[in-house]
Amino acid sequence: MARPTMEDVAARAGVSRALVSLVMRGSPKVSDQRRAAVLEAAGELGYSPHAMARSLASRTSHVLGVMVSDLHNAFFAEVVDGLDAVAREQGFELIINTGGRSPARERKALESLLSFRPAGLALLSPVVPSAAIKSAADQTSVVLVARSSRLSTVDTVNDDGGRGIGLAVDHLVSLGHRRIAHLDGGEGTQAAPRRRGYLTAMAAHGLEPRVMSSEYTDAAGAKAVRELLGRSGMPTAIVSCNDFNAVGAISALEDAGYRVPQDISVVGYDNTSLAALRHVSLTTVDQPRNEFGRLAAEALLQRVRGERAEPVRHLLHPSLVVRGTTAPPTTSPR
Amino acid sequence: MARPTMEDVAARAGVSRALVSLVMRGSPKVSDQRRAAVLEAAGELGYSPHAMARSLASRTSHVLGVMVSDLHNAFFAEVVDGLDAVAREQGFELIINTGGRSPARERKALESLLSFRPAGLALLSPVVPSAAIKSAADQTSVVLVARSSRLSTVDTVNDDGGRGIGLAVDHLVSLGHRRIAHLDGGEGTQAAPRRRGYLTAMAAHGLEPRVMSSEYTDAAGAKAVRELLGRSGMPTAIVSCNDFNAVGAISALEDAGYRVPQDISVVGYDNTSLAALRHVSLTTVDQPRNEFGRLAAEALLQRVRGERAEPVRHLLHPSLVVRGTTAPPTTSPR
């Protein structure tokens, strides 16, 4: 279990510890002969550098901390992929932690990440108060993904939720729909800009908006639809706040005898793997998740390298993915 | 950005650095008066211990490394939750890494986790060759989740896939089904024990088995069903290798005019969040994922504390979750 140290490698290769250090860091000022000897000794002993000792001695870290608010959400998996790709390519490691969407747990997770003195910290949709983020930003570089902030010391990467919903509304209008309802995300992250985007888009088309209050779950989507069914003036299309909500809505519509998309069109948001299932085949709005991660990593690394001090605010363009749950409205145009 | 050190706290509190260390580690042999002074100074400076320096000096680590083969799979999220809960409770931190189901990337991920000299390593469904696992096990304690191994130095936590499929078959038989087909998982992880479980269960009931070769995706499930449709002797029930496959199968069945569960029953495996959607409502087999994580963490910590040297092999019992895709067969019992 005891791993060899640099000293062991040095002794075996017949050189000094400092020389081994130079070889391990790929310094050019080492003779080929000694380099070969060191690498051979290292190979024989199965030596690999001790990351913690290295970072302690160099007073620099090659670690980026990532706090994922919810590991269960596949959304974050792709963001992490993007982060991972860029970090790895630049010689940084990721250490990931999870907060489980609870402010208290998230705070602990943050604390624990900071105790590793990471070069930077990426917080994916954190729920901690702004003050906690500020205090983290005093200690290391911080980038926020899927959460906005006015703090001048942190970078942010978000999608333009308003624009995304706008795409959905435009699509429906171009198919001929005029009575388009929105099932909103209540207090959920990004629900507000999506709702505003809906209202703006409807106004732009001179249409009457209709917002049903809902949430980011399939049960909530079904409930909102049942409320809609109980009232007059059934819409011909629904724009949900996310994919789960949309699937719940579809389910309730089918239970009530509506066919999707023949009788009513439904659009989701997020383009989760669920939406892509042929059984579901949901028209939805895609966020460039991988790009979120890449940009977040790049923002962090720019700060780490001291290339930039002013905050950067990325606002990415979502795109519409048309599948099988949208179609022109049938008959009765009014 | 520069964080205070123990020395700073000691100076401010008017004590020695060693005393601050004792306070930080919660030692009982510190007078209340000094303890208070130290904690106050630490609070004022916003001090928190440097995890890396600590682990370097103590030659012990409070870090457990976790390699997740695929972050996109929600299965692992719950395993990580279980690991996290137990680790946190015992004062350990998790550092997570991902291998993206590629042996080469996974190997690098392993290397990078090892460079932190973690107290233990949990590998979730790794795809690297056994030799790589053995070499990791030479350096630290290792537990494998959702992958078996004969290595005497590693612990394993798995579900009894054969038994899980057996539960599904028993359920269908008790409903009155006799023509039950299995869509298998091909080369996928755990596909073999599930297939064997199917054959065993069918034999136990004196029924004729029928295995359609398939894969762990919804497209593959649909394809297998279309092949089934082209032949004679349509089964009255299908046991899929996983939930995605089952959803694809249902979709193809409905396209062909079959109603589920009236005309044909379908059972999945894994109890993913997909299965729980009311729109899907899939009868499926649940694996105790959180329990996987808890047991893995406990196995690791036992080894870390030197309480056990012999390997432990956990084989957990899956359970059946009955939802809306199974029902007694209609008429024509033959």
Place this chain on the structure above:
DNA sequence: CTACAGCATTGGAGCGCTCCAACAATAGTG
């Protein structure tokens, strides 16, 4: 043959912490 680059190599200090032996101060024993 000395002087001086230029280069590869090295010992030592130190990163922030833990651990240990040693210590002072107080309490308990005969």
Place this chain on the structure above:
DNA sequence: CACTATTGTTGGAGCGCTCCAATGCTGTAG
């Protein structure tokens, strides 16, 4: 009252590494 325990506190060594100033070495110019 000297003596040993007991309790609380401390300086110093050292974890595995990086960094720096200093070293030895070769080669070339004066």
